[in-house]
Each structure stands twice: as structure tokens, then as C-alpha cells.
Amino acid sequence: MLLTIGAIWLPLRVLIALVIFFALYLFAAKIVRAFLRPMPEDPDPEKVRVVSERFRCSICGAEVTMTAAPEGFDPEAPRHCREDMLLVVEAE
Numbered sequence: 314m315l316l317t318i319g320a321i322w323l324p325l326r327v328l329i330a331l332v333i334f335f336a337l338y339l340f341a342a343k344i345v346r347a348f349l350r351p352m353p354e355d356p357d358p359e360k361v362r363v364v365s366e367r368f369r370c371s372i373c374g375a376e377v378t379m380t381a382a383p384e385g386f387d388p389e390a391p392r393h394c395r396e397d398m399l400l401v402v403e404a405e
């Protein structure tokens with residue numbers, strides 16, 4: 314009886330160990346693959362337009378002037394103190 318349980322339990326433990334091993338392997342491979350992703354290319358200078366927008370942080374009062382933005386859509390407000398900064402001046 315004891316021998317029978319041992320005969321079943323041992324292959325089951327090996328199977329569980331193999332499943333855990335492959336799960337950890339796939340997880341590690343996914344992390345390594347994320348590091349191997351190529352760097353994004355530099356933006357094309359001809360597709361950047363000149364803007365002049367000033368943003369202010371509503372929490373601490375810091376101000377930022379944006380001088381260039383990608384062509385085709387309005388730039389999003391940068392974040393400071395974990396909040397979106399407020400647009401103060403827009404002059405184009």
C-alpha cells in the first residue's frame with residue numbers, strides 16, 4: 314500500500330516540478346525579451362512643429378515652456394506633482 318502511494322506520488326512531484334520550471338522559464342524569457350526590444354527611433358525633425366505653450370503645475374507652481382511638438386495633434390499637458398499641468402499661455 315505504502316509502496317503504491319510512493320510510486321504514484323514520485324512521478325506526480327516530478328510533473329509538478331516540471332510545470333513550475335517551465336512557468337518560471339517562460340516568465341524569465343518574457344522579461345529578457347522586454348529588455349531586447351530595440352530603442353525607438355529619434356523623431357523626424359521635419360515632422361516636429363514649433364509651438365510656444367507654457368504650463369503651470371497647480372500644486373507647486375512650477376512652470377514649463379514647450380517649444381516643439383509632433384505635427385498633427387495638440388501636445389498633451391506634461392505632468393508634475395502627479396497631476397496634469399495647466400496651460401497658461403498659448404501663442405502660435
Ligand SMILES: [Zn+2]
Pocket residue numbers: 370371372373374375393394
Ligand atoms: Zn509640481
